[in-house]
Amino acid sequence: MTAARASALRIETPEGVVFSLRLASPVLRALAWAVDGLVIAAAGTVIGKTVRVFAMLGTDWASALQVFLYFAASIAYAMIFEWYWRGQTLGKRLFALRVVDAQGLRLRPAQVVLRNLLRAIDFLPAAYLVGVTACLISRKGQRLGDLAANTVVLREAALLEPDVERIAPVKYNSLAAFPHLAARLRSRVDPEAVRIAVTALAMRDGYEAPARVELFGELAGYFRALVVFPEAAVEGLTDEQYVRSSVRAIYGR
């Protein structure tokens, strides 16, 4: 029995801080590999044209140089880029993937070389069949090369600065007109419920209308049960507006 495939790698630092890194899916890895394959093919064409210069020394030597350089390029391409770009090739950079140590540390040269040498096995019998199968079976989505080198491939999170206005825009909030009740709401609310409400507000356009009505109905019911605001504050508010106003009040807006 193999363990279920995880979507994230959880790391606990010595300071007790836990963070998780998103693992890359085999599909994205295959796309990145396809791009890298094209880059290597293009490099082969460039090498072929460049070594023609050496034909003046003899076609035999030019041909030998071409065979050797293409071989070196196809083996060394991923090793050089993954080392120099800290776990990224051109294809991986394009799809925001990165190879890291399975403990979340920086990659070492030995790890880079080993995981790339073992492509020879992962590629078998064709088109990375062994590697893809290993990825699907492995809990951390590791191909055999990753397993031996103790590496994982991550999907990098886009470093977007948090947009506070998106979740708590500065608009008139009828609940905030009663600061003592807003403070009571803030002290009674379960953080997990606020997390769900914030996510629901952020993703509201993605829900089907009936599901959205039901979801915000349940959330509004939860917030209404915590603190009873005067009728003047809640009159005419839909469930969704009530949830939005509650979140704004909780965040002090």
Place this chain on the structure above:
Amino acid sequence: MILDLPRFVTAERVYWNELQAVLDRMRLEPGRRMSIPEIERLHYLYERCSADLVRLDTFATEPQLRVYVESLVSRAYAEIHETRARAGRIRWGALIAAFPRAFRRHLAAFWLAVGLTLAGCAFGWFAIRADPDAKAVLMPFEGLMGSPAKRVAEEEGAKTDRLYGHKASFSAQLMTHNIQVTVMTLAAGVTWGVGTIILLFYNGVILGAVAADYVGAGYGQFLAGWLLPHGAIEIPAILLGGQAGLVLASALIGWGERATRAERLRAVAHDLLAIALGTAVLLVWAGIVEAFVSQYHQPVLPYSLKIAFGILELAALSIFLARVGRE
């Protein structure tokens, strides 16, 4: 208790931006050495952002904000907790010595690779002696299918250089092919050693079958003169690839070891790298010798000279592996 998110973001954003700038610079300039105050500042920023992440975990917040701070903390963690030495200037002496040292650290795996190959040789030898028709199955290569007598007569009586005009490209093809075979022998160790064992045994079978074919026909001297100049390096190189494959398999299996698989693999990774690089260099040499020396026979090159050359190479390789880098 709920975090006052706008106030929190306003207060902490400046530190997040600073940490992001430091990490971006480290990524863009991997060779740059940081000063002590810069390292202290990085450590402070990492701890501050870690604390922010804990606060975001403890109190309700927006998921995107958590992803942002988490990403900063994970990047800083990789930089700060990396205790393994950074790759500094390449020291060629240490690099050259790393190969024989790695070889000597795993001698048992090397002898096992030799044993498996010899077992294959014995099988190939006896199979061909018992049934000469098995050649087509055991060594299905065009160059080896014909009769040894015919080949020896052709090569010794050749009036022209059949490799004239493509010796260098032939040499490059031999190098790349042999490196691929050796890498495959190493990489097959990841199949818990099964692949490496099969490849070593099969290489032995071919070697034993060829030896039985030529020695049986009375051309032992031709065989030694043909194989030794490049084989004295190429065959040990494939055995070294097998050694690395068996070391990898042993680290994966970890019989009787208390260390985790990751720790075992980390412990042998540098040795595998040293053996792989050293073997690749040996195979480049073997490729040159095979194209420029091995293919020429008596009367162009006397067999005694070729055999002596092969023995000298083997002796030099043995001394290199046994002596270089000894403490």
